[in-house]
Amino acid sequence: MTAGHIFKTAHEARDLIRNGDVSSVELTQSLIDRIDQVEGDLNSYITVTGEQALERAAAADAGIASGDLDGPLAGVPVMVKDNMATAGTLTTAGSQILKNFVPPYNAHVVEKLNDAGAVILGKGNLDEFAMGSSNENSSYPPTRNPWDTSRVPGGSSGGPAAAVSAGEAFISLGSDTGGSIRQPASLCGVVGLKPTYGLVSRFGLLAFASSLDQIGPFSRDVTDSANTLTVIAGHDQRDSTSSPRSGGVDYAAGLNGDISGMKLGVPKEYLVDGIEPGVRAAYEESLKVLEGLGATLEETSLPLTDQALSVYYIIAPSEASANLARYDGFKYGHSSETAQDAWEVMDMTRGEGFGAEVKRRIILGGYSLSAGYYDAYYKKAQQVRTLIRQEFAGAFEKFDALVTPTSPTVAFESGSRTDDLLAMYLSDICTIPVNIAGLPGMSLPGGFSEGLPVGLQIIAPHFGEQSMLNVAYAYEQATEWHKAHPTI
Amino acid sequence: MRYVARLTHLSLTDEEVESLRSQLSTALDFFQTLQQVDTTGVEPTGSPTDVSSVMREDVATPSLTRAETLANAPHTEDDYVRVLPVLDT
Numbered sequence A: 001m002t003a004g005h006i007f008k009t010a011h012e013a014r015d016l017i018r019n020g021d022v023s024s025v026e027l028t029q030s031l032i033d034r035i036d037q038v039e040g041d042l043n044s045y046i047t048v049t050g051e052q053a054l055e056r057a058a059a060a061d062a063g064i065a066s067g068d069l070d071g072p073l074a075g076v077p078v079m080v081k082d083n084m085a086t087a088g089t090l091t092t093a094g095s096q097i098l099k100n101f102v103p104p105y106n107a108h109v110v111e112k113l114n115d116a117g118a119v120i121l122g123k124g125n126l127d128e129f130a131m132g133s134s135n136e137n138s139s140y141p142p143t144r145n146p147w148d149t150s151r152v153p154g155g156s157s158g159g160p161a162a163a164v165s166a167g168e169a170f171i172s173l174g175s176d177t178g179g180s181i182r183q184p185a186s187l188c189g190v191v192g193l194k195p196t197y198g199l200v201s202r203f204g205l206l207a208f209a210s211s212l213d214q215i216g217p218f219s220r221d222v223t224d225s226a227n228t229l230t231v232i233a234g235h236d237q238r239d240s241t242s243s244p245r246s247g248g249v250d251y252a253a254g255l256n257g258d259i260s261g262m263k264l265g266v267p268k269e270y271l272v273d274g275i276e277p278g279v280r281a282a283y284e285e286s287l288k289v290l291e292g293l294g295a296t297l298e299e300t301s302l303p304l305t306d307q308a309l310s311v312y313y314i315i316a317p318s319e320a321s322a323n324l325a326r327y328d329g330f331k332y333g334h335s336s337e338t339a340q341d342a343w344e345v346m347d348m349t350r351g352e353g354f355g356a357e358v359k360r361r362i363i364l365g366g367y368s369l370s371a372g373y374y375d376a377y378y379k380k381a382q383q384v385r386t387l388i389r390q391e392f393a394g395a396f397e398k399f400d401a402l403v404t405p406t407s408p409t410v411a412f413e414s415g416s417r418t419d420d421l422l423a424m425y426l427s428d429i430c431t432i433p434v435n436i437a438g439l440p441g442m443s444l445p446g447g448f449s450e451g452l453p454v455g456l457q458i459i460a461p462h463f464g465e466q467s468m469l470n471v472a473y474a475y476e477q478a479t480e481w482h483k484a485h486p487t488i
Numbered sequence B: 001m002r003y004v005a006r007l008t009h010l011s012l013t014d015e016e017v018e019s020l021r022s023q024l025s026t027a028l029d030f031f032q033t034l035q036q037v038d039t040t041g042v043e044p045t046g047s048p049t050d051v052s053s054v055m056r057e058d059v060a061t062p063s064l065t066r067a068e069t070l071a072n073a074p075h076t077e078d079d080y081v082r083v084l085p086v087l088d089t
Helices: A010-018 A024-042 A050-066 A108-115 A158-165 A182-188 A222-232 A277-292 A303-326 A342-353 A356-369 A375-398 A421-426 A432-437 A465-478 B002-007 B014-036 B066-070
Strands: A045-048 A077-081 A119-124 A171-176 A191-194 A214-219 A263-267 A296-300 A401-405 A441-449 A452-459
Touching (some): A010 A050, A024 A045, A024 A077, A024 A119, A045 A158, A050 A119, A108 A222, A171 A191, A182 A452, A191 A222, A277 A296, A277 A401, A277 A452, A277 A465, A303 A356, A303 A375, A303 B014, A356 A375, A356 B014, A375 B014, A401 A465, A441 A465
Parallel strands (some): A077 A119, A263 A296
Antiparallel strands (some): A191 A214, A191 A441
């Protein structure tokens, strides 16, 4: 009976609960059944916490009945990516080095979800330590794309994207370091939002690249994205980069769908070599939709876009090599049993526990930071980072937002890029510059090519989430793409 | 490659060293494009926002208990993490 609700939006689900049409327990059970039905094909979850979810759903039902609990996520079943700490629940970051790690505390965003009465169903699959664009670097069976299970869901937040796409969660949280929310959102046909750096606390997020990482929501429509952002945004003393400007905004209340007179920039460098004709056609069609809504579109140029990939693949591995130094085999996680002394414990624990991509990035980062190479690589990348920020700042003097494709391609076949590093890295070419500049960006369903979803990316100035969401909302009101679901 | 592996405390097999050496070389070639950008006098960006050196009031707050802190340690003894010898004996 409640199985008919699995593809509702979170706000529709919330209304059903609030009106007494269905209880949170019933809804949670129907999603647990759905997870049982499709997980054999999808692997969206690393851990499902069904019993705990049903208990929390019962508590949510009681809270809603007594009037103590309200708000957009009250009683709504959700998923969080498995690189966010959940007290008492296994948190692996997709890695064998944390295969037995049970955090003693909750990430800030998990506290926020719990306080809002959301029901966490489990932990989402990801590329190991969020390093990857296809989910094929997970040390667990990789997530597959619900639209075509021979294809990847994107990454690194492939599990959270696939779960929302396939009706295994109404909302999920992912993290985005170079596109890890927006690219899988594009490939799975859902809405994915990466906030301004500093808007959402990173406390309890297992760090990959600290100056780039941000947490954000996946959802089936823009209203849910706005509602979830309202729940998770806010200043947090436990993250020293958390912005005092963050919080206190109801993003859904600000959605009016009126973008007439807005100036939108169309950066020509994002129509990269290798963009698929179907993706390009969908994108150009989307630009017409926005123009039809009264926005003024104008081509612009961001010449440093070409350099963003190099900047990213120096800065992110450098920060990763420092962040991942903590996995030493002493305090938590895997510990080598064959080592003969403490130094060997470190070397062998890491050699045994990390997968190929993580080792690759640690080596790349270690090299970039090492004496003699620091100026040529790390410092140079940080200087070009400054120029990329300035280039965006210049564009935002003229434009309210930028509109680009999210990914140059639709979901690609599993295994097709694992041997070609640069081809894999190129999947994030349209999303990486946004992290380098710390800007907010989101991907929303923007058409289909060969039966697979195509994403439309909107990029806004720092703390411009409200106007970014409003552009997305206006587009969504004028299109039907977000209403399509995979048949799995 | 062995030197960087030592710096980053990674034990690698001979096959891994070989494959990482060629991948590192591919990446470094790719990064050469950065040299085309004139960065004379440009300040490096460490963090993309303007928040820096945030201080809080120096007030003690409750932290994790010793048991919680040690619960994930592979080897413990009494209230300590136990490790193999660090120094040669």
